[in-house]
Amino acid sequence: MPDSRRVTVRDIAAETGVSIATVSRVLNDHANVAPRTRDLVLRAVERSRLRATGTRTVYVRCPYVLTDYFGLIVSSIAEALKVHGLRLLLDAGESAQHTDALATLPDEPGVSAAILILPPEDGDRLVALSRTDLPFVVVDPRTPPPPHIAAVSAAHFAGALALTRHLVELGHRAIGVVAGPEEWLAGDARLAGHRAALSQAGVLPMPHHLRHIEPTAAAGHRAAAELLDHPQRPTALVCFNDKLAVGALRAARERGLRVPEDLSVAGFDDIDLSRATTPTLTTVRQPLEEMGRIAVTQLMRVLDGHRPEALHIELATTLVVRESTGPVP
Structure with a gap:
């Protein structure tokens, strides 16, 4: 639901970790503010505006063909985001593996958060992204996720x-x-x-x-x-x-x-x-569909200002015995 509460300078300061005076200088376009700090504050202001109007967008990156494996995960993410009133910006297909998406992601206009499915980038790139102020969750990580990054996978x-x-x-x-x-x-x-x-x-x-x-x-x-x-x-x-x-x-x-x-x-x-x-x-x-839903739940907690209770979640798998296995000859 849109947040109708008026966003204050104090709110922006709390979100970015800078002083109220620094936020005021940025909003009044004073020159004596470091460029990185100015960008940090302005992005926080933009996210607050999007929250107020209910138009938050989540970037979902799945750099693979959307087969019945990845398609199930992406579909469940899309359905869960819709329930929360969030828009989905999808970047999918193998060609996405050859773009430097993580480096430019924090500057994407209108993007409030991200869900990364089996990201091909190494852990250092994820750590670099985590140092920005963009919330994100990793689904089915390819490499062991750093301890402070939210991730969802199967057991x-x-x-x-x-x-x-x-x-x-x-x-x-x-x-x-x-x-x-x-x-x-x-x-x-x-x-x-x-x-x-x-x-x-x-x-x-x-x-x-x-x-x-x-x-x-x-x-x-x-x-x-x-x-x-x-x-x-x-x-x-x-x-x-x-x-x-x-x-x-x-x-x-x-x-x-x-x-x-x-x-x-x-x-x-x-x-x-x-x-x-x-x-x-x-x-x-x-539990492919559940992985997608849990990822959105984790992301919503971060967007609402809370730290996820568990950063790395492993969902249970189930053995399904059918006709293709039998006693040793």
């Missing part, structure tokens, strides 16, 4: 732990892993959860059973083919997203392997595709 370690435990309980010990790119926070956590489940069963992970690739069905097909053609063929494949698992199912079918009688295959994410495969896919459900 990747716990999800992979539950998935590999499921396969171990079915008797599998030779388990291949088709993982995403290296040095992604989610992938590292999933690999750690997988290895923890093996360790609990007294099984050592085999280096030749691991492939790091781009998270596409075509890449999953190629990686699974390599693993299935290896002399020490795994009896199960854990794929770190459902599209990789679809590629693995095709590689198994091409080799005359029945799933799950000869080979178990599992995915991660539980997108719609996992229910359309033959057989249907055992996977780990990520």
Whole structure:
């Protein structure tokens, strides 16, 4: 709702951390104010004006194609922002990866806050952005977020732990892993959860059973083919997203392997595709829509002048057992 309370010089001073006298000098266009301080105060005044008129805009950056994974997150953010009466400025698509968006973001006219989905920039760039007065939240961070930056993600370690435990309980010990790119926070956590489940069963992970690739069905097909053609063929494949698992199912079918009688295959994410495969896919459900809603909730607390109660939130994942996994041959 619009804030009809009249904004005072004292309010601007409290928001920016400068003195009331400095705010007055800026508003009266005195010359003896540092340029950075002047910009800081003027941006705070603009945000106050936007709050008063109810026209706050949130910049949402998702530098990826809006597939059923990212599309679900962005859609839930859009719906939650609408409930709060906020406008959405969307920057999406892979071309957004090649723009220096974070550097220019604080100066975007009319932008009151931002939500960054899987930002490709490193932690130092996020820290630099946090030193400005623009509130933002990170969804599904690629690298470990700095302690003071609000972030929302899924419990990747716990999800992979539950998935590999499921396969171990079915008797599998030779388990291949088709993982995403290296040095992604989610992938590292999933690999750690997988290895923890093996360790609990007294099984050592085999280096030749691991492939790091781009998270596409075509890449999953190629990686699974390599693993299935290896002399020490795994009896199960854990794929770190459902599209990789679809590629693995095709590689198994091409080799005359029945799933799950000869080979178990599992995915991660539980997108719609996992229910359309033959057989249907055992996977780990990520709360993608809830991640978007929680990000908006976190952002609203910051916009309303409160510090989020928890800066880093991990939402629970759920193991979904379907037809693609079965007892070891």
